[in-house]
Amino acid sequence: MASHAFHKTFDTFIDTGVRTFACDYLLFASAGAFRLEVGERFWLLPPQRAALIKTGTAVRVTTRGPATSSSVLFEAPFLEADCRVFVIQPPLPEMIAYGMRWPQEAAGSPEAERFFRALADVAIAMSQQPEETWLPRPRTPEMQRAVTATLETLGEPISQEEIAARAHLSPRTLARRFEEEMQTSWRDFRGRARMLRAAELLLASQEPITEIAFAVGFQSSSAFVAAFRNFFGTTPSAYRRPSRASLASR
Structure with missing residues (x-):
């Protein structure tokens, strides 16, 4: 070929x-x-x-x-x-x-x-400068339950203890398993997941940025914009605009 x-x-x-x-x-x-x-x-x-x-x-x-x-x-x-x-x-x-x-x-x-x-x-x-905006995938059923519960509640004020209960693990065991199996903490995993979910929503919908901020668990658009800029290096509005690199119209 x-x-x-x-x-x-x-x-x-x-x-x-x-x-x-x-x-x-x-x-x-x-x-x-x-x-x-x-x-x-x-x-x-x-x-x-x-x-x-x-x-x-x-x-x-x-x-x-x-x-x-x-x-x-x-x-x-x-x-x-x-x-x-x-x-x-x-x-x-x-x-x-x-x-x-x-x-x-x-x-x-x-x-x-x-x-x-x-x-x-x-x-x-x-x-040669690879992008690090990825999420780890779980390897065991317990961690799959924990990750699923985390991803399903990104917009809710849920605690690590509640996630542990849904995964049928103790909070201490959940924390240890995240560090060992996912190479990150639950809090950091959830923070990264919120940013990636926000990016998906920005590209897949025309919802106002304030609504997307609420959908991924932020209480204000200013806090969301600051977190998004820190993670992606640009604002939500700029990220949503059609990329100059886009070939869709070619």
Whole structure:
């Protein structure tokens, strides 16, 4: 299979299930957002971020609403890490768009292959600063219950003791299991989850920022904006605006 770029639009919720690719894969949502699960982590991929996925790596991709993939499959494997998520910047979005000038059946030309090798070099260079906005995935039934309960109550003033009760664990055991199994504290996990849920809501709806702040457990929009800026490096309003990198209109 020759290297090629492609658009694919999903109008509703999708779940690919766990799957692998027979080649290295650059996954980029030019509109909407994907959730990417790899191993014991999962990421949110809005238009500001992309993922390089190594041949044969088991992944699962889901969406909560409409999304468009503007991605690249590479003929020759070149990745070392199973997955790297990174902030996508010019000229990579423009290069992906340019690569779509070659339909798949014509993508094996010498000109096309030279271009896709250059595109791969640019993507690798950007991925050298991987994005750390991910959440750990639980490995045991008890922690799965704890994580599920936490994610279902992000907008509520729930305590760690209440989560422990729902997971059928003591508070002390829950704290220890989070540190050992998830490599983080329950409080930090919940804080990261609130930010990722807020990002999903910003991209999937037109709800006012104040309403989104309340939906993820903040009592004021100012506190939410400060926390969001600290986590993502930008304001909720700027994050929601169509990314300059978006290829949806191309």
